Amino acid sequence: MNKFWIILWHTYWAKLRTKSFIITTIITSLIVVGLTNIENIINTFDQNDQKEKIAVLDETGELYPAFEQQLSMINTQLLLEEVKMEEQELEDKVINGDYTGYLKISLDQEQLPQGIYKAMTVTDTQVSSQLQQGLQSLKVAIATESLGITSEQLDTLFSPVKMEQVALEQNAKTEEELNQARGLVYILLFIIYMAVIMYASMIAMEVATEKSSRVMEILISSVSPVKQMFGKILGIGLLSITQFAVILLVGYTSLKQNLNSLEGGMFEFFGFGQLPVATFVYAIIFFLLGYFLFATLAAFLGSLVSRIEDVQQMITPMTLLIVGAFMIAMFGLSNPDSTFVTVTSFIPFFTPMIMFLRVGMLNIPFWEIGLGIGLLVLTITALAIFGASVYRGGVLMYGKSSSFKDIIKAIQLSKSK
Known part of the structure; x- marks a missing residue:
């Protein structure tokens, strides 16, 4: 067991001190700071920009004051x-x-305002659309006045209709709760997607790198393949937690400074305060299970290649599975109770994202959640057993890996050892 912890901490510290990890963490943190300060950044640029100056040629001689007001x-x-x-x-x-340009205002055949805007280019659609909105508002005001309609009557006419949605199913989520859940599910789905893409690939690269240096022949003779594989998986998993913790801490600090105070914490600020604690618990469970599933898959796929250049080609099918799960989850955000989403939530490679989507947005029976988690655990166990066998033989295989037929060769080599 001591050797397992040595591999785990060696993997963690070695990756933690790499320039790529430090630079990636710093750049991502700066992006998060930029996003949380986006309003201040835009205001800074707006202050430096000169205001748009528009000349207005009013052929009617009467509409300019009303247009300026609108x-x-x-x-x-x-x-x-x-x-x-x-x-x-x-x-x-x-x-x-x-x-910047000039606007010519005139009257049409019905004695209502119309305009022609001329500028050097028509690429700045924001200015032209705002001028058009001003003319539209002026046209409505003139037309309603001629028809004898008051502004109060006009506001009543164009005010949005009220329609409340009520779910008849017992314990069903309200519209507000669904919106809150949808926001949290979207954020966590994106985190799961990015974590699996980044860190599963990192595991495969780690295995391929060590294998290319021939240190595998020494390690495999002194440490069991299961300990070695899961030592790397957990080491990089710990690395991912460290990186996410730094990024979340930077983002939370920056956001808190912009808002002066977040009463009740960040979850309440984003509208997540009323969500059940179970939703957050399931988010952690499916995140961890999803990571272990794809990390195990990436570890033994990485053991099949001898060159770092071949890693991406070997893990491409795994990446496509992750992308497919994410796309289905995006579809499920607007229709979580569809049959397609329900069926795919029980497919282990899709379960971490899609079952969590259903848990967050629907009140589904506990047995469905348990079945999804059970299938996921069984798949991870099977992959671990199968992967350990492939890993043991794969790390001793050298030469160019051209196809997944190398998996059979790796198993045969493992049995001969």
Whole structure:
């Protein structure tokens, strides 16, 4: 057992001190800080940018004051200036940079406002769409006034209809609880997806690297393949927890500073405070089981290659399984009780994501959860036994790995030892 812990801690410390791990952690943390400060960053750039200056040529001579009032309710950053000059002169001023563009306002056949906006380019759709919204609001105001409709009546007419959804199933989640669960499930699904993609590949690379240096021949003679394989799996698992802990701590600290205080904690701030504790427990369970499932698979796949360049090719089918599970889970966020989602949640390679999706968003019988976890545990156990056999023979195989037929060769080599 002492050798197992030696391998575990050696794997952990060796990876923890690598430049790639440190740089990845720093870059990811900086991205998280950037995302949590995105509003401040945008405001900083907006302060440095010059405000858009738009010339308005009102051919009616009456609509500009009302239009300016309507646009001020949409965007206060646009600077409007009413001008009285020829269009050719206005176009020259736009070309020279005196104005961002100019808007010509006129009346159509029904005596309602219409406009033409001219600028150097039409790539900035935000300005043109805001000017159009201002004209639209002005058109509605003029039309309703001519029809004798008051602003209060207009607000009543366009106010959204109220419709409440009520679930008749006993103990069914309310619409608010579903929205909260959907947010948490989405975040945790993404974490599971990223963790499995990153760290399962890291395990395969670790095995292939040691094998390419021929130290495997020494290790395999002194440590059992099961201890060696799970020592690496748990070592890199501990590494993943360390990295996620640093990133979450940085993100939480940055977010807390921006909001001054988070009463009741981060979960309450994001609307997760009312979710059952069981949801978070299941999130941890399925995260760990999903990691062990794909990490075990990656370890013995990595043992089949002799060159680091062949690792990605060998683990591509595993990566496609993870991507497939994630895509099904994304579909299931809007339709978690579909038959397709229910069936795929019992397929072990999809269970960590899809069964957790169902647990988070639906009230499903405990036996379904137990069956999913049971199948997952059995699959991990079978992969561990099978993987240990492949691992023992695979680490002694050298040469280019061209196909999964090498698995049979690895098992035969393991039996001969």
